Amino acid sequence: MNNIVTQRFVKCVKQLKEDKVVRSMRQFAMSVDYLPQSLSEILKERRDVTIELLRKSVDHYKFNPFYLFTGEGPLFMTEEDNQNYRVLTVVTNAGNEEKIIHVPDSAHDSYANQSDNPVFIQELPTFSLPEDKYRMSTHRSFGLAGDGMEPTLFEGDKVVCNFLDPTLWETGIKDSYVYVIVTKSDVLIKRVINHLKEDKQLELLSDNSFYQPYRIGLGEIRELWYVRAKISPFLPSPQNISNLIRDEMLEMRKVMGDQSRMIQDLQLMINRMNERI
Numbered sequence: 001m002n003n004i005v006t007q008r009f010v011k012c013v014k015q016l017k018e019d020k021v022v023r024s025m026r027q028f029a030m031s032v033d034y035l036p037q038s039l040s041e042i043l044k045e046r047r048d049v050t051i052e053l054l055r056k057s058v059d060h061y062k063f064n065p066f067y068l069f070t071g072e073g074p075l076f077m078t079e080e081d082n083q084n085y086r087v088l089t090v091v092t093n094a095g096n097e098e099k100i101i102h103v104p105d106s107a108h109d110s111y112a113n114q115s116d117n118p119v120f121i122q123e124l125p126t127f128s129l130p131e132d133k134y135r136m137s138t139h140r141s142f143g144l145a146g147d148g149m150e151p152t153l154f155e156g157d158k159v160v161c162n163f164l165d166p167t168l169w170e171t172g173i174k175d176s177y178v179y180v181i182v183t184k185s186d187v188l189i190k191r192v193i194n195h196l197k198e199d200k201q202l203e204l205l206s207d208n209s210f211y212q213p214y215r216i217g218l219g220e221i222r223e224l225w226y227v228r229a230k231i232s233p234f235l236p237s238p239q240n241i242s243n244l245i246r247d248e249m250l251e252m253r254k255v256m257g258d259q260s261r262m263i264q265d266l267q268l269m270i271n272r273m274n275e276r277i
Helices: 004-018 025-031 036-043 051-061 065-070 079-084 105-114 118-122 166-172 238-276
Strands: 100-103 139-143 158-164 177-183 187-195 201-205 214-217 221-231
Touching (some): 051 065, 105 118, 139 221, 166 221
Antiparallel strands (some): 201 214
């Protein structure tokens, strides 16, 4: 047996027996409508697990598919995880390599409502990036609209994201990092503070101080994507850079001038107090 997914599957089956969820491997095989002899071959490392057997194990015993395919997270899903579990539609090239699906900002509402619709997903534009890290797991990119994340992200930018499985939300969400949060009605790009363990909520923050933080409940979230990179169509010209440096220098001179006047006023006040003593 050289399939790592099969090894993880065997570990889950043995854990079921150890936890006395099933009395025997035969009982497990019968419960998922699988031949006991074929299961025995898998357990003896003579054949690999089939996709259909994996699907039935996920449905019947809540095997965690994210653990099976990546090795991360718990062996089994909780009831809440099971309710949130969704199969992502992916698009591959001729070499069976997964491509990055792009969700334009104009399609955010449609994506929130149809992200589990394979036909809709397959009609979205796709692309690839050369780095290996974008081939290791499922990635998606989202267009940015509005000024909520300025000056970090601007309207017209695209963020490239790594899918975060629901079983890892409670422990895997990093405070103050940027995520794409897909709700039942919208696609949000925000910094996140993780309050899932305490009160089943996420706090969403904008980098633009004009917008106030707010919270959303766990039940509102359909997908979470960790932002790994941005693609920006804007490149400042040399003239713009010069203007930016000039403006910063003028602002710095103004601040230094204000501070100098404050010091002079303070020194004058001290001298007057000394004269009175």
